Amino acid sequence: MQIFPCPFCGPRDETEFHFAAEAGKHRPEPAPEVTDTAWSDYLYGADAPKGRAREVWVHLTCGEFLLLTRDTVTREVLDAAALPGRGEAAT
Amino acid sequence: MTRYSALALAREGLRGHRGWRPAWRKPDPKPAYDAVIIGGGGHGLATAYYLAKNHGVRRVAVLEKGWIGGGNTGRNTTVIRSNYFYPESVALYDLALRLYEGLSKELNYNVMLSQRGMLIAAHTPMQMEICARIANAMMLNGVDGSLMGPQEARARLPLLNDAPDARYQCLGGVWQGRAGIARHDAVAWGYARAASALGVDIVEGTTVTGISTTGARITGVETDRGPIACDRLGIAAAGATPGLVAPLGIRLPIHDYALQAFVSEPVKPMLDTVLLYLGTGTYVSQSDKGELVFGGGLDRVPTHGQRGNLPVQETIVSGLLEMFPAFGQLKLLRQWAGVVDVVPDSSPILGPAGPEGLFLNCGWGTGGFKAIPAGGWLLAHMLATGAHHEVSRPFDLTRFAEGRLIDEAAGSGIAH
């Protein structure tokens, strides 16, 4: 069993966490000007990085979303942080 | 190529088996080919074979970074079936199944196809209704599928858990009699041997490090053994595909996850079909050697490491014991994982991408072993003619921007 850190609850079982999305995706706007290609890339496109990755996860037990920095080869969790507030960029 | 036959076996038996030759040549890569295929898994090797066989394109190389079949082709649980929901999917997977049915003869290589049937088992009246819907869809799509009732399911699976307190009672489910299993290594080796005999170079131990273009056209690949020129390039590299095309500015709808498999110690024959339980998500078959081969859902952690996590192991093994309590006496022999290329609609990506001359065959996720003959057939068609085959067209990458997803995760209730 791997232990994942939640910035709000501390170290918890990996089974309590769920992967949501790769970090750094921004919903393209305004909607009427968004092309089908840009929209489908937002919905489905992925970098699937090998090695260091920044990902949005949700801790299911507390319901908070968080940013994990992980190594996708070794599965090591390098950092866990709260999501930036509205208007601040997630990178 | 010497033909394999009962006579050859008898002759070699008398000579102490000293006359067998390597099944495929081990050439050094040439500076240029008419077509290059990245990835020596089942799909890449089948592509090379059908390019040579169906289209007469023989100056072909398959570039494999490790050894052929060392990716998911040699790591999977070998279930073959065409019990999908949408017409496009049935057309694709049944093309594969029909080709599998003639494959040992076609390749002169025993791929040990065993059409022992597969049951997707339901546990509630609602699940039985979904199974009826799938069986009806299969019949409408012209493949063998039927709804199996509880008596017949129990008769076929006498060791099933039918205790009154069993968590998941088996009410029957969808049955496909032509489904079954095959020997995964033999599929890779058989295609490699037959392709090599037609002049294809199978180049193992060679990693593609970059794709060269003029911007508009493919001109070749960079490898750790130097550049190779070609104007037609097929990529059949499963989970490595996104990384290979990213420098061309192509972003694919693929996430990479680990999928695990397990093998028990061998025991006498006791299970002669393939069984998937909707309730546990665990599926199992018994190999010709007597081992139970089983697996289940994905590890839900994106990864490129070929290693599984413990919680999913626990879910899969406990699911098996719920289905067959008697299996609790068995020891596990091996456990491993492969990195699978999962697409949001659980359907593959087949078609052109980016510069002219580039074609993809990827996104098979957890279910591409059963599709190998079709994936190869279709990628060969695209590389040879530059255009889609009618079976591959619906699986084009444009389906995401056009909102034409072929959502088999929802459609046929596949395990992943």
Ligand SMILES: Cc1cc2nc3c(=O)[nH]c(=O)nc-3n(C[C@H](O)[C@H](O)[C@H](O)COP(=O)(O)OP(=O)(O)OC[C@H]3O[C@@H](n4cnc5c(N)ncnc54)[C@H](O)[C@@H]3O)c2cc1C
């Ligand atoms: C545990 C498990 C169980 C499964 N069970 C089933 C099942 O029961 N039924 C089913 O139908 N499917 C199943 N699958 C899925 C199936 O194994 C795959 O979809 C299928 O094997 C994919 O074949 P492929 O040829 O596309 O990929 P692979 O066999 O993975 O081949 C890709 C090859 O590309 C090579 N490569 C990658 N990058 C490079 C590079 N840069 N240069 C050169 N070569 C490169 C790799 O080394 C690899 O050999 C399972 C998968 C797993 C992991």
Ligand SMILES: [Zn+2]
């Ligand atoms: Zn928390």
